[in-house]
Amino acid sequence: MYVALGGTFDPVHDGHRALFERAFELGDVTVGLTTDDLAAETRHVDRYVRAFADRKRDLRTELSEAATEHERDFEIRPLETPTGIATEPGFDALVVSPETREGGELINEIRRDRGLDPLDIDVVDHVTAADGDRISSTRIVRGEIDHHGNPTPDRDGRGPDRPTESG
Numbered sequence: 001m002y003v004a005l006g007g008t009f010d011p012v013h014d015g016h017r018a019l020f021e022r023a024f025e026l027g028d029v030t031v032g033l034t035t036d037d038l039a040a041e042t043r044h045v046d047r048y049v050r051a052f053a054d055r056k057r058d059l060r061t062e063l064s065e066a067a068t069e070h071e072r073d074f075e076i077r078p079l080e081t082p083t084g085i086a087t088e089p090g091f092d093a094l095v096v097s098p099e100t101r102e103g104g105e106l107i108n109e110i111r112r113d114r115g116l117d118p119l120d121i122d123v124v125d126h127v128t129a130a131d132g133d134r135i136s137s138t139r140i141v142r143g144e145i146d147h148h149g150n151p152t153p154d155r156d157g158r159g160p161d162r163p164t165e166s167g
Helices: 014-026 036-042 052-070 098-113 137-142
Strands: 002-007 028-034 074-079 093-096 120-123
Touching: 002 014, 014 028, 014 052, 014 093, 014 120, 028 036, 028 052, 052 074, 093 098, 098 120
Parallel strands: 002 028, 002 093, 028 074, 093 120
Antiparallel strands: none
16 A cells, blocks of 8 residues: 655654554554655744754655564655645555644545546544644744644744854
8 A cells, every 4th residue: 555644844753653563563654754845834923944854864764664574665755735745656655643644635636637546545633742732843843842743831842933054
């Protein structure tokens, strides 16, 4: 089975790891990683997103571990549009989070319009942080929690602007 999933993954956290785990349980995985332009367009919170190359490096490290564990292959491709790679032929399933399920349904509409079979949409529940709210990249970069959902009251978060070389 060939599985697609996509995101910005900045930073990778336990919620993302749950998505990766499910994807590798299903088959070989292709991850669409948002380009710098798309990442900026899809942010609902005023914060900068690290460069594509940096996010790809970190994502490759995470995926390598899961792929080895499941004896699967993976590929990382640039995601330039929200529906991106999953509208292409060759995929069987799409792994999504609850808030991206509607996007998965849109992908299947596009696939049907193109004469392609719809994808099986596999929704992975959010991972809960120690405080009971969900783990999210936004909460991590704000300094509220770490990558595992543990509170980090003494940590400063990222601001909305990319830090300068001297800062």
